[in-house]
Amino acid sequence: FYIWNNLPDPTGTGKRFGFPNTTILEYAGDGKFSFEGDYYNPEDAGRVFVDWIKAGGTRETPQDRTLEGIEGWAPNPPEPAFPREEIEAEFENYRKRGEIAVATGDWNQWADQFTDDAHYREHHYGYFKSQKEIRDWINGVMQPFPTMEFPVSYKFIEGNRISALIPNILPAPDGDDGYYGFDVNTILHYAGNGKWSYEEDVYSPAEAGEVIGRWIAAGGVIPKAD
Template identity: 45%
Template sequence: MGRFTREELQEALAHYDSVVATCVESGDWNAFADLFTEDVVYTEHAYGVFTGREAVRAWIGQVMAPFPMMRFPQDWIAYDEENGAIVLGVRNVLPHPTEPGVEFGFANWTRLVYAGDGLFSSEEDCYNPARDAPAAIGAWLEAGGKPATEIVTHDDREV
């Protein structure tokens, strides 16, 4: 038997989702970093591996600044009670600037490892934004989307 029950994992994910929704609404991603343990290992395949909550905080604020309106709806969820993990099928979605209901996005798989007390010790985002994001973001820009700040690409990062 795992350390956490399915119910505990479901509650942790509900809290995670609530915090992400608040960050999307406010454009302030500090609370997202606070979802993680101080020694979190966050693997983002395009941007690198971030070790520690403050490294996640610095990165997420910078990478999300151009897209405060981006949402992350989940298509499916798998709970792994034995390992305290949650795996999600997520879409990174930008809304059409003038046509409600029209979206631009790309798929992502996320694996979270729960540490207890509402905190996660690991997140891994499995996708290829270098391949998938340019088409979605390009179409959004062509439709009139405007980034809130300069767009930071994975080549401009400090890891």
């Protein structure tokens, strides 16, 4: 679920200073949690804090407990909910399409699963507002990493919305047994007929860059573009 990190407006003009993170909790019973994972882009957090301070924000700025999420950040999932069994099956198809793309290099079949007017929020690369924009982006961004894998650690279904923890893992170079992966919390909205109308990938781009840097230093090779 989303937890919005909101700072009160020091200007009194209604300006928003906030960023979302998503949180995954494991309940262990007796009022205790055994795991918490928070997923967000630290660059967003830093930018928000800097902007807030520049606008006059201080410890003395009065709290505003009426603040909620930023309107328009993500669309609401389609209604009514499709059968859970259908959503489960289509998420498995989503996962398999990723495997096919890795095995064949064909990311077009992966992009085909989105509606024509689908939106995709990627916390580093930006916001895409159609299947075509998603297709153009994914074909470019995945070219350097043809062997990246996407195992699913967790998934949660609520209505037509799925929240899944999907590590992005690069294979260890020959002779190396290190782990080269970073966690991504993926949010999907199912629109029926095997199509998704929204995806959001929440992660730390800085962590991703650090992992890729270690992988290259260990012998990982980025293929040259054709």
